[in-house]
Amino acid sequence: MNAEPRILRTQAEETLAAEFQAARTRLAGGPETAARREAAFAAFQKAGLPHRRVEAWRYTDLRALMRKAAPLAEPGAVPAGLPAVSAFGGARLVIVDGSYRPELSDADGLDGVTIRPLADLLAADDPRVGASLAALDDPLVALNTALMTGGVAIDVAPGASVGRMIELAHVTTGAHATQTRNLVHVGADASLRLVETHTGPDGAAYQANGVTEAVIGDRARVVWAKLQQEGDAALHVGTLALTAGRETRFDHLVLMIGAVLSRSQQFVTLSGPEAKIGMNGATMLRGRQHADIALVVDHTEPACESRERFKAVVDGEAEAIFQGRIVVKPQAQKTDARMMTQGLLLSEGGQFSAKPELEIFADDVQCAHGATSGQIDEDLLFYLLARGIPRPEAETLLVTAFLAEAIEALGDETIAAVCEAAATRWLAARGGA
Amino acid sequence: MLEIRNLHATVDGKAILKGVDLVVPTGEVHAIMGPNGSGKSTLSYVLAGRDGYEVTEGEILFDGEDIVGLDPSERAAKGIFLAFQYPLEIPGVATMTFLKTALNAQRRQRGEPELSTPDFMRRVKGAADRLNITQDMLRRGLNVGFSGGEKKRNEILQMALLEPKLAVLDETDSGLDIDALRVVSDGVNALRSPDRSMLVITHYQRLLDHIVPDKVHVLSAGRIVRTGGPELALELEAKGYADYQANAA
Numbered sequence: 001m002n003a004e005p006r007i008l009r010t011q012a013e014e015t016l017a018a019e020f021q022a023a024r025t026r027l028a029g030g031p032e033t034a035a036r037r038e039a040a041f042a043a044f045q046k047a048g049l050p051h052r053r054v055e056a057w058r059y060t061d062l063r064a065l066m067r068k069a070a071p072l073a074e075p076g077a078v079p080a081g082l083p084a085v086s087a088f089g090g091a092r093l094v095i096v097d098g099s100y101r102p103e104l105s106d107a108d109g110l111d112g113v114t115i116r117p118l119a120d121l122l123a124a125d126d127p128r129v130g131a132s133l134a135a136l137d138d139p140l141v142a143l144n145t146a147l148m149t150g151g152v153a154i155d156v157a158p159g160a161s162v163g164r165m166i167e168l169a170h171v172t173t174g175a176h177a178t179q180t181r182n183l184v185h186v187g188a189d190a191s192l193r194l195v196e197t198h199t200g201p202d203g204a205a206y207q208a209n210g211v212t213e214a215v216i217g218d219r220a221r222v223v224w225a226k227l228q229q230e231g232d233a234a235l236h237v238g239t240l241a242l243t244a245g246r247e248t249r250f251d252h253l254v255l256m257i258g259a260v261l262s263r264s265q266q267f268v269t270l271s272g273p274e275a276k277i278g279m280n281g282a283t284m285l286r287g288r289q290h291a292d293i294a295l296v297v298d299h300t301e302p303a304c305e306s307r308e309r310f311k312a313v314v315d316g317e318a319e320a321i322f323q324g325r326i327v328v329k330p331q332a333q334k335t336d337a338r339m340m341t342q343g344l345l346l347s348e349g350g351q352f353s354a355k356p357e358l359e360i361f362a363d364d365v366q367c368a369h370g371a372t373s374g375q376i377d378e379d380l381l382f383y384l385l386a387r388g389i390p391r392p393e394a395e396t397l398l399v400t401a402f403l404a405e406a407i408e409a410l411g412d413e414t415i416a417a418v419c420e421a422a423a424t425r426w427l428a429a430r431g432g433a
Numbered sequence: 434m435l436e437i438r439n440l441h442a443t444v445d446g447k448a449i450l451k452g453v454d455l456v457v458p459t460g461e462v463h464a465i466m467g468p469n470g471s472g473k474s475t476l477s478y479v480l481a482g483r484d485g486y487e488v489t490e491g492e493i494l495f496d497g498e499d500i501v502g503l504d505p506s507e508r509a510a511k512g513i514f515l516a517f518q519y520p521l522e523i524p525g526v527a528t529m530t531f532l533k534t535a536l537n538a539q540r541r542q543r544g545e546p547e548l549s550t551p552d553f554m555r556r557v558k559g560a561a562d563r564l565n566i567t568q569d570m571l572r573r574g575l576n577v578g579f580s581g582g583e584k585k586r587n588e589i590l591q592m593a594l595l596e597p598k599l600a601v602l603d604e605t606d607s608g609l610d611i612d613a614l615r616v617v618s619d620g621v622n623a624l625r626s627p628d629r630s631m632l633v634i635t636h637y638q639r640l641l642d643h644i645v646p647d648k649v650h651v652l653s654a655g656r657i658v659r660t661g662g663p664e665l666a667l668e669l670e671a672k673g674y675a676d677y678q679a680n681a682a
């Protein structure tokens with residue numbers, strides 16, 4: 001804890017304070033929500049934008065990198081170029097500039113699923129909003145609580161098997177700030193496949209700071225992917241705070257490919273015994289992009305299994321970061337946790353930083369972590385060249401193979417195909433096949 | 434076909450090949466034998482154009498053209514195939530994908546149309562069946578979880594599909610039991626043709642019982658020191674490489 005008072009504020013912090021003052025009376029929510037916003041903003045102001053002396057943010061010095069705060073988005077914009085249907089062939093809930101837009105969404109055929117604008121829950125001071133965040137001490141989460149607009153609340157009834165994939169499409173329309181809040185509650189024994197997509201125009205210096213709270217009921221089965229394909233001048237911060245119950249199966253993938261500066265935070269708490277989760281990541285960066293993945297998996301109950309696989313491909317002068325922490329609480333005996341992270345550097349200037357950590361307070365556990373970083377294997381490359389595959393195409397094959405392990409671990413062919421197509425386009429743009 | 438003239442090559446700055454002269458006419462199978470460390474694998478990598486294997490003197494003519502400046506993939510497209518002594522595993526690249534990518538990449542470079550998927554599948558199936566390579570192996574990552582013998586068979590499958598003009602087989606017999614050796618040799622013999630030359634590198638004579646060469650060359654200390662017929666292999670088997678190792682020192 002650092003109790004030193006902060007007096008000097010950055011320009012961005014000043015702007016955020018002014019924006020909160022101007023917006024506080026018109027932000028959605030009942031009296032309790034309003035009080036929570038005030039408290040959250042006070043907490044944010046006390047901490048300020050995170051900087052490199054804040055351990056959890058040490059690789060992403062937002063105070064230095066975020067020079068200006070973009071103005072808050074006005075509601076009602078019409079997104080340009082929204083594809084007619086979801087690329088995943090299922091339902092699509094569209095969130096424009098932080099607000100759920102039912103008229104742009106397709107929520108048909110989702111039996112057992114209740115979808116409401118988050119603004120309705122805020123107006124009713126629904127205590128579930130914010131419930132997953134109590135233990136989090138993160139300035140960007142606090143900022144989101146202070147300024148959150150309505151995203152969407154998805155409730156899956158116990159036992160419901162949702163056959164249609166749901167895409168949660170986050171679209172930003174211009175150079176403004178968005179503060180989306182979503183809530184996903186999956187009942188016991190239910191099953192769900194969800195894909196969050198994050199997109200926006202190239203060249204627009206927008207700032208998206210979203211928070212999704214999720215509670216996965218006992219024995220539920222959830223596949224969840226997040227595809228961060230923001231515009232090339234965007235700043236993206238996204239936080240998932242998720243609690244998984246007894247015997248759940250939860251598989252997650254985060255694909256980080258867009259934005260100039262991005263951070264994806266996943267805080268996962270295994271709150272029931274015998275849950276099995278897989279957390280995966282695939283990062284592809286070029287130019288001067290910076291992408292940071294922060295993961296905390298908290299084993300609080302016995303006999304849970306977690307697998308963490310994070311891969312980063314870095315070209316140009318870009319920088320990829322993975323900070324992963326597995327916590328095993330004293331009562332979480334028989335925990336089986338394995339975390340692996342690998343960086344593949346395609347250029348001299350690219351950087352990959354990894355900080356995997358284990359914090360183990362139980363004695364009967366199996367935990368391991370590993371981190372590697374390297375270039376394309378010259379021996380493998382020669383094998384492909386010697387078979388007549390030209391160098392760019394051979395490199396593409398090897399990079400795709402490198403990422404495939406993380407992408408395929410999600411266990412969903414539809415999502416894998418979309419991710420692999422994105423990877424192929426990315427590689428083609430660097431001169432591959 | 435293949436003419437190597439006074440070839441000198443270095444690996445990481447160290448001179449390994451010190452004036453190799455070798456001619457393999459079209460349609461002939463030549464064997465290269467020699468003690469360990471004599472430069473056999475180096476010669477095969479220099480022919481394939483591997484990075485780090487630098488030709489410092491001499492030339493390699495393939496169909497009359499000097500190929501020393503060409504990239505490995507360009508040499509492959511011209512019809513040079515190297516069967517690796519130690520085939521590598523590439524997790525995440527399915528064998529089938531690899532074969533198709535390689536075949537079509539070569540066809541593209543030669544200005545030939547790419548093969549349709551059914552056409553390609555038919556060719557793979559035929560060749561794979563002859564080499565006892567299962568569909569399951571083709572779906573797996575390249576060589577991943579393959580036994581030593583399966584990896585060598587997979588090399589011959591690649592050769593069968595790519596139909597090279599010159600095949601260089603680097604110790605294709607190493608690590609094979611007698612049954613696997615027969616399958617691999619039968620696979621190679623099936624590919625002998627008047628249009629195709631082969632350079633069979635081996636340390637032991639036993640492979641040459643199955644793949645009978647037109648000529649045998651002995652490589653020692655980076656030079657061809659003797660050339661003869663198949664009987665030379667038998668002589669080496671009987672006497673060992675002692676005479677040549679003395680030269681190597």
Ligand SMILES: Nc1ncnc2c1ncn2[C@@H]1O[C@H](COP(=O)(O)OP(=O)(O)O)[C@@H](O)[C@H]1O
Binds near residue numbers: 467474
């Ligand atoms: N990368 C390398 N760097 C330095 N020396 C090498 C390298 N590779 C092979 N050599 C040396 O080159 C010589 C020939 O090796 P090689 O061609 O593998 O022989 P062979 O295949 O006949 O056993 C050996 O002395 C070996 O130690």
Ligand SMILES: [Mg+2]
Binds near residue numbers: 474
């Ligand atoms: Mg050798």
